[in-house]
Amino acid sequence: MVDKLKKIWMEGEFVDWDDAKVHILTHSLHYGLGAFEGIRAYRRTDGGTYVFRLKEHIDRLFDTCKLLAIQPRFTRQQVADATVEFLRQNDMQEGYIRPLVYMGDGPMGVYAHDNPVRTTVVGWHWGAYLGKGATESGIRAKISAFARHHINVGLPKxxxxxQYTNSSLAKREARIAGYNEAILLDPNGYVSEGSGENIFIVRRGRLLTPPLSASILEGITRDTILTLAREEGIPASEEMITRDQLYLADEAFFTGTAAEVTPIREVDDRTIGEGQVGAITRRLQQRFFGIVRGEDNSHPEWLTRV
Ligand code: PMP
Incomplete structure (x- = not known):
């Protein structure tokens, strides 16, 4: 259950939490045409609250709108400002922020030509997405029976x-079977991503993740980890990964705004490496948490002070 906050930004103004309602004919509720983002804000050791990679998240929100051929009534700057202001209005020092651009009520039918394009920014307090202790000890994952959308069926970017009904089906299947998370293969059998995370493996000291031309979201945490790997001198490449490469990995981990950097200690009941958090995963995790929460000031361009 999400704890109630005070205010939600809807269509250019803050309204009380309980008043942030939509009509049952809201088009996106029926057909799923709409864009959203997930952004985290962290309290750092200097006592300040910072939004992590705000610009990149807002740019991706607008990229999604472009892919869907919808035009928000608000500018990038207005949505970015609303995100920061949301944290202030709700006295949040840490949290998860969720901007949405959706089709409001109006005509029905899939065309959605004359429906109003509505914009809102909500958020909530969110701890470790994949469960308590997940970032420290790792999680168990299952390869899903559901494939990720083919690149010409959905728009993975x-x-x-x-598109998230596919994620929900995979996640539910994995959880019901007793695993923490699903890993989806693409229709050709290559590893694509988790239900809400990108995936990395380490094999013989080399870091691998699927390329952007694969059926994956262009994750902002993925980009962060690739940048940090370069800085740490860890050889990294973006290439297609097969299921057996994943099983044989020395280390594996998920990245995502919600999941942060979460080690995978088991896939389909096969232990990954030693079943512990591997050395490269640990190093990258330490860099990541040092930047978002700690005293690592090497990337001020990634942090927006609230
Ligand atoms: N893939 C999917 C399907 C996702 O939903 C997410 C979460 N946004 C990611 C990957 C990771 O992206 P990011 O690091 O930008 O949160």
């Missing part, structure tokens, strides 16, 4: 609402 869009963080769009309807």
């Amino acid at each position: 869009a963080k769009m609402m309807g």
Whole structure:
């Protein structure tokens, strides 16, 4: 259950939490045409609250709108400002922020030509997405029976609402079977991503993750980890990964705004490496948490002070 906050930004103004309602004919509720983002804000050791990679998240929101051919009534700057102001209005020192651009009520039918394009920014307090202790000890994952959308079926570079039914089906299947998270293969059998995370493996000291031309979201945490790997001198490449490469990995981990950097200690009941958090994963995790929460000031361009 999400704890109630005070205010939600809707269509250019803050309204009380309980008043942030939509009509049942809201088009996106029926057909899933809409864009959203997930952004984290952290309290750092200097006592300040910072939004992590705000610009990149807002740019991806607008990229998703472009892919869906919808035009928000607000500018990038207005949505970015609303995100920061949301934290202030709710006295949040840390949290998860969720901007949405969706089709409001109006005509029905899939065309959605004359429906109003509505914009809102909500958020909530969110701890470790994959469960308590997940970032420290790792999680158990299952390869899903559901494939990720083929690149010509969905728009994997869009963080769009309807595409997430695929994620929910995979996640539910994995959880019901007793695992923490699903790993989806693409229709050709290559590893694509988790239900809400990108995936990395380490094999013989080399870091691998699927390329952007694969059926994956262009994750901002993925980009962060690739940048940090370069800085740490860890050889990294973006290439297609097969299921057996994943099983044989020395280390594996998920990245995502919600999941942060979460080690994977088991896939389909096969232990990954020693079943512990591997050395490269640990190093990258330490850099990541040092930047978002700690005293690592090497990337001020990634932090927006609230
Ligand atoms: N893939 C999917 C399907 C996701 O939903 C997410 C979360 N936004 C990611 C990857 C990771 O992206 P990011 O690091 O930008 O949160």
